[in-house]
Amino acid sequence: MRKEVLVIGGGATGAGVVRDLALRGADCVLLEMGDYCHGASGGNHGLLHSGGRYAVKDPSSARECAEENSTLRRIAPFCIEDTGGLFASLPGDDPEFGDRFERACRETGVPVEELSAQEALAEEPGLSTDVTRCYRVPDGSVDPFALVQANVDDARANGATVLNHCRVTGMEVDGGRVVRVDYVNNRNGESGHVFPELMVNTAGAWAPQVAKMAGVHLAMGLDQGSMLVADGRHCRHVVNRLRPPSNGDIAVPNHTSTILGTTSRPASSPEDSGVSEADQGLLLREASRMLPGLRTVRVIRSYGGVRPLLGGGGREASRSFAVLRDEGAENMLTVSGGKLTTYRLMAEKVSDQACRVLGIRAACRTASEPLGPPAEGGGMSIAESRLTRKYGWRSRDIDTGDARVICSCEQVLRSEVVHALGGEDVLTMADVMRRTRAGMGYCQGMDCSLGVLELMVRSKGVDPRQTLLEFLSEREKGLELASGDQLRQELLRRHVFQGVYRLGGGA
Ligand SMILES: Cc1cc2nc3c(=O)[nH]c(=O)nc-3n(C[C@H](O)[C@H](O)[C@H](O)COP(=O)(O)OP(=O)(O)OC[C@H]3O[C@@H](n4cnc5c(N)ncnc54)[C@H](O)[C@@H]3O)c2cc1C
Known part of the structure; x- marks a missing residue:
């Protein structure tokens, strides 16, 4: 062409x-x-940066984030949760850093407001009572x-x-x-x-x-970062540690879970995204210092992403x-x-x-043109308004007359999957999952994969065995470090697929 x-x-x-x-x-x-x-783009925290994280060390990134944060809220409200963000310091953190942080935020256009420890705990009840200083910034959660x-x-x-x-x-x-x-x-x-x-x-x-x-x-430079998906929402805001960017200092509420991140190590290739046991331990330890409720949390899965960084790798790179x-x-x-x-x-x-x-003279319109027409409001059923929140104007093509739930962990309707399967881009069960969240919950597809598979076979005529095995082995990648309840869940999942359905390989 x-x-x-x-x-x-x-x-x-x-x-x-x-x-x-x-x-x-x-x-x-x-x-x-x-x-x-x-x-x-699929291996990150889903943090809509306010710019606060970069204000002290990387002011030009902070400015860019601050500006784009408000632009994205305007053009793509359906994929953003306005959670707000907190930067909180704990005993042992440099007590002066808060002053530098506040000054740098003001200089880079990041809206910032200091809260007393009492105010911070009232806003974020899960926060450690040891909090020494806390600032509020307009961080958010975005569905990439x-x-x-x-x-x-x-x-x-x-x-x-x-x-x-x-x-x-x-x-x-x-x-x-x-x-x-x-x-x-x-x-x-x-x-x-x-x-x-x-x-x-x-x-x-x-x-x-x-x-x-x-x-x-x-x-x-290539730099790997690890993240954990914790079951349930353990904070209302994005919670950041108030200190120079370091390992394990972000918790982002995201749909039905909380994403804990991240780490930084040189990556050997773009595919080098594996998460080590040491990183998992570190992320849980550090995040639960900020949010003590995370100490006993169930980790659904781990995943990693690789950052391409200009001027080498590591946290020093812009x-x-x-x-x-x-x-x-x-x-x-x-x-x-x-x-x-x-x-x-x-x-x-x-x-x-x-x-x-x-030689094209037209100016850029993406900062003002919304991503699709506004969603209709008023007179909606609960299912309709939930889908509008999730898909924006695209929800109008989903048949809410069929209220059957296909993925109970993520409360995904069968009709959402039918709608996703109508798209020419959707070839695999993981493609369906990324568009609907079916299979992203704590059972990692044990409950919904056969239902999704049945719909896929009907609409796309795929080979059922190969399609299912491909999905199960994709899900398995983030479960190598599963422990406690999540390990029990994973063993049950394997027993069902291997023992009951006699599926080998990735199951
Ligand atoms: C651990 C981690 C956490 C992060 N957290 C955040 C965060 O919370 N908030 C935030 O704002 N940013 C975050 N980022 C940064 C953000 O994820 C990236 O900056 C952004 O997603 C990069 O998007 P991209 O399109 O440039 O690259 P990518 O998303 O990597 O896209 C590149 C694409 O090119 C495709 N491709 C490669 N080779 C070929 C080929 N030969 N033919 C066809 N296609 C090809 C790949 O398949 C890939 O899909 C994070 C990054 C990491 C690694």
Whole structure:
């Protein structure tokens, strides 16, 4: 296919770029090798940063986060929970850090307000009574899967072609320009080619691999971070430790769970996201110092993500971003670094450059155009209003007349799964899970997988055994460190699938 722009990578940045360019009238295509959010966009805390976390050490990132925080609340309210955030210090933390934090927040435009220990405990009853200082900031909780899907849907509505499960495998470079890009479509095993005028490399931690296909060397640090999913919501706010960014200092309430994060270590590859037992112990220990109720919490699963960092790796590297262009492949722009919170701004900057190259004069509209029309309100049933909160305007296509629940942990309706299966992007049970949350709860799919499978077989004609085994082994990845009640649950799940249904392999 011949296109003005090819975007490689369907995380938040790529989805943001293809939407931005489509809104400006560019003819573009996006190729993603897995499902959307296969990379760091699906392996993060889902924290909508206020900027507070970076105010002291990385003021330009803090400014970017502060600005984008309010933009995203405006354009994508359906995938954001306005939890607010607290930064709390404990005995042993530097007592002066609070003053530096407050000053830096004011200098970088992060709204900040100091609370007394008493006020903090009234706002967040689960907080440790040892709290010494506390500040309130406008952190929030964001669902990255819903955010990225909304960008994809809007890009398509504006004429873009967006294909997941399509891996870019090679390129032909002629006279310093990429003239042909080869890809394999995992939907049907067929290969294809794109002949782009311009290419945008938004492959995150894989960006150096994509650049290498064009003969360009890209120096980038890779840094792994681990997170835990704790069963239930253990805080009303995002709770951060008031100290320089360090291991185990964030707890984010997210849907039916609390995400505890994170750590930082060099990663050997973009796939190096495994979580060690030591990291799991550290995250639980540190988080329960801030929120003592977490000491006995049930950890549903662990997962990791890999950050591509400019200027090397580790906590010292900036969380800001850059758009890079190399004369070895002059029609390739690479965007690297940044945050989920700043994906739209990154997309705007790279799209501005792309439009200059292509001679497109239209200005960026993504800061003001909502991601889809506003959802209708008034006269809704409880099911309708819950789905509107979860999917925004897209909920209008879900049949709420069928109130059967398919996933009891996450209270997902059968009709939500039917609706997700109607999408051309959905090829696997994990694709259904990312769009509906069916299988994300504490039983990790024991309860709902057969129900989802039945619907998938009916609508997509998939091989039931292979599809189920693939899903079960995907879920198993985050359960290696399960203990206590979660281990009992996992043993029951294995017994049901291996012992009762006689499924081997990943089950
Ligand atoms: C541990 C951790 C915690 C974080 N927490 C937060 C947080 O709470 N809040 C926040 O704002 N930010 C957070 N971040 C940062 C945020 O997740 C990332 O900045 C953001 O998701 C990056 O998005 P991206 O689209 O640039 O990259 P990615 O999401 O990694 O997307 C790159 C995509 O390119 C695709 N790809 C690669 N090679 C190919 C190929 N050959 N062909 C086709 N496709 C290809 C990949 O499959 C992938 O989907 C966190 C990051 C980590 C690692």
